[in-house]
Amino acid sequence: MKFGVVTFPGSNCDYDAYAAVRHVVGEDVEFLWHKSNDLLNSDVIILPGGFTYGDYLRSGAIAKFAPIMESVIKFANSGGRVIGICNGFQVLTESGLLPGALIRNDHLRFSCKYVYLKVTNNQTDYTSVCKNGDVLKIPIAHGEGNYYNFDGDIKTLEDNNQIVFRYCDENGDVNAQSNPNGSINNIAGIMNKEGNVLGMMPHPERAVEQLLGSTDGLRLFESLQTAFSKVSIGG
Amino acid sequence: MSKKTVYVRLKEGVLDPQGVTINKSLKQMGYDDFISVRFGKFFELEIKDDATDIDRKLNEVCEKLLSNPVIENFTVEK
Numbered sequence: 001m002k003f004g005v006v007t008f009p010g011s012n013c014d015y016d017a018y019a020a021v022r023h024v025v026g027e028d029v030e031f032l033w034h035k036s037n038d039l040l041n042s043d044v045i046i047l048p049g050g051f052t053y054g055d056y057l058r059s060g061a062i063a064k065f066a067p068i069m070e071s072v073i074k075f076a077n078s079g080g081r082v083i084g085i086c087n088g089f090q091v092l093t094e095s096g097l098l099p100g101a102l103i104r105n106d107h108l109r110f111s112c113k114y115v116y117l118k119v120t121n122n123q124t125d126y127t128s129v130c131k132n133g134d135v136l137k138i139p140i141a142h143g144e145g146n147y148y149n150f151d152g153d154i155k156t157l158e159d160n161n162q163i164v165f166r167y168c169d170e171n172g173d174v175n176a177q178s179n180p181n182g183s184i185n186n187i188a189g190i191m192n193k194e195g196n197v198l199g200m201m202p203h204p205e206r207a208v209e210q211l212l213g214s215t216d217g218l219r220l221f222e223s224l225q226t227a228f229s230k231v232s233i234g235g
Numbered sequence: 236m237s238k239k240t241v242y243v244r245l246k247e248g249v250l251d252p253q254g255v256t257i258n259k260s261l262k263q264m265g266y267d268d269f270i271s272v273r274f275g276k277f278f279e280l281e282i283k284d285d286a287t288d289i290d291r292k293l294n295e296v297c298e299k300l301l302s303n304p305v306i307e308n309f310t311v312e313k
Contacts, residue, residue: 058303065300094303101305104252148249148306182250 001228003029004042006072006088008063013049013085013205020205021046025221034066044081044224045072047088049141049203059102059144060090069095081125081224082197086142089189089199098192098199099157100149106182110143114213115180117188117202118168121161124191125227126198126220135172136165136216138202140180145201147183147190154184165189165200237282239293240312243302244275 003021007014014031021029030040039045053062063069069091076082076097084092092098105111114137119130130136149157157163165188169178174186181201189200204217245251253274261269278301282289293311302309 057300061300061303093305099305101303103250103306106250106252108252108256146250146252182252 001027001043001225002041003027003044003046004032004039005029005046005048006032006034006068007048008034008050008052008066008068008091010052010054011048011050011087013087013203016203017046017048017085017205020208020217021221024208025218025225027221027225032068034063034068037067037071039068039071039075043228044083045075046205047072047082047084047091048205049086049088052087052091055087055144058090058094059087060092060094063087063091064095073097076192076197079194079196083126083220084197084199085203085205086140086145086201089201090144092197092199097197098190099153100147100190102144102201103146103148104144105142105146105180108143110141111145111180112139112141113180114139115188115202116168116170116172116178117165118172118174119164120166121164121191123161124164124195124198124223126191126223127164128223128226130219130223133172134219135168135170136207136219137214138204138207138217139213140202141206142181142201145183146181147187147201149184157187157190158185160193162190162193163187164191164198165202236284239280239282239289241278241280241293241297241301241309242275242312243277243297243307243309245273246306246308249306 117136119134166186168174204220207214207217254272258272297309
């Protein structure tokens with residue numbers, strides 16, 4: 001399995017994602033330059049965190065027009081797996097690959113801390129090694145992570161089980177106190193209807209070694225490895 | 236050369252933490268006549284004299300780039 005990590009001007013978690021995949025997960029990985037349109041035969045694309053194009057206009061708004069995004073959108077629309085982390089999630093909503101928008105945190109502060117996430121859908125390629133209700137400790141670092149969408153679209157997300165992670169407390173209770181940014185229904189991560197595109201504000205690539213405070217981010221990568229081993233066994 | 240101004244506003248119902256904070260600040264300053272404040276953006280675009288079909292193009296750039304239709308409305312000043 002090969003990962004491709006996109007580097008935009010202003011990406012700053014691209015090396016973290018690269019290092020997590022190469023040195024901890026142990027899979028092949030290459031950087032993908034924003035000006036290129038070549039995905040280098042990657043099986044999974046990571047849109048990393050950062051401040052693409054200085055977050056000018058709106059977070060992720062300029063990045064969606066980068067040449068590499070044309071290929072990423074095509075790849076995603078033909079079923080390719082794409083993960084957007086933090087700013088990458090914002091790029092995915094701006095590009096229309098995921099519904100909704102990420103607006104300013106309700107308290108207006110940049111939040112950089114460990115949070116707890118409840119896995120609310122484990123029937124995905126990204127969470128298959130988890131059980132529903134599992135609590136993962138993974139850090140956030142954002143000023144605009146407040147997930148917003150219209151009531152009707154939130155209902156669609158709920159009905160289709162597209163909400164993969166919700167902010168919760170240490171015991172797995174999803175409540176207002178554990179919501180770090182004001183996201184509707186404590187939404188921390190969603191996927192598209194087809195299940196191949198995942199966007200999440202927390203940073204799994206920053207939770208891959210005990211030295212960093214948690215290894216729970218590995219569950220996501222292990223799930224992907226499981227998904228790919230099934231693909232290769234099945235031919 | 237002519238100029239067009241584009242206003243981008245958050246849609247009604249979309250939480251505007253910046254507006255809320257500004258209003259709180261106004262209240263602290265002693266101005267308590269304001270029910271609410273909504274924070275928005277405007278863009279000034281200088282247009283070439285030989286531009287054609289500019290209204291359509293302005294609409295297009297507003298939809299594609301200047302605003303996010305999920306959370307924002309735009310108006311082009313006449």
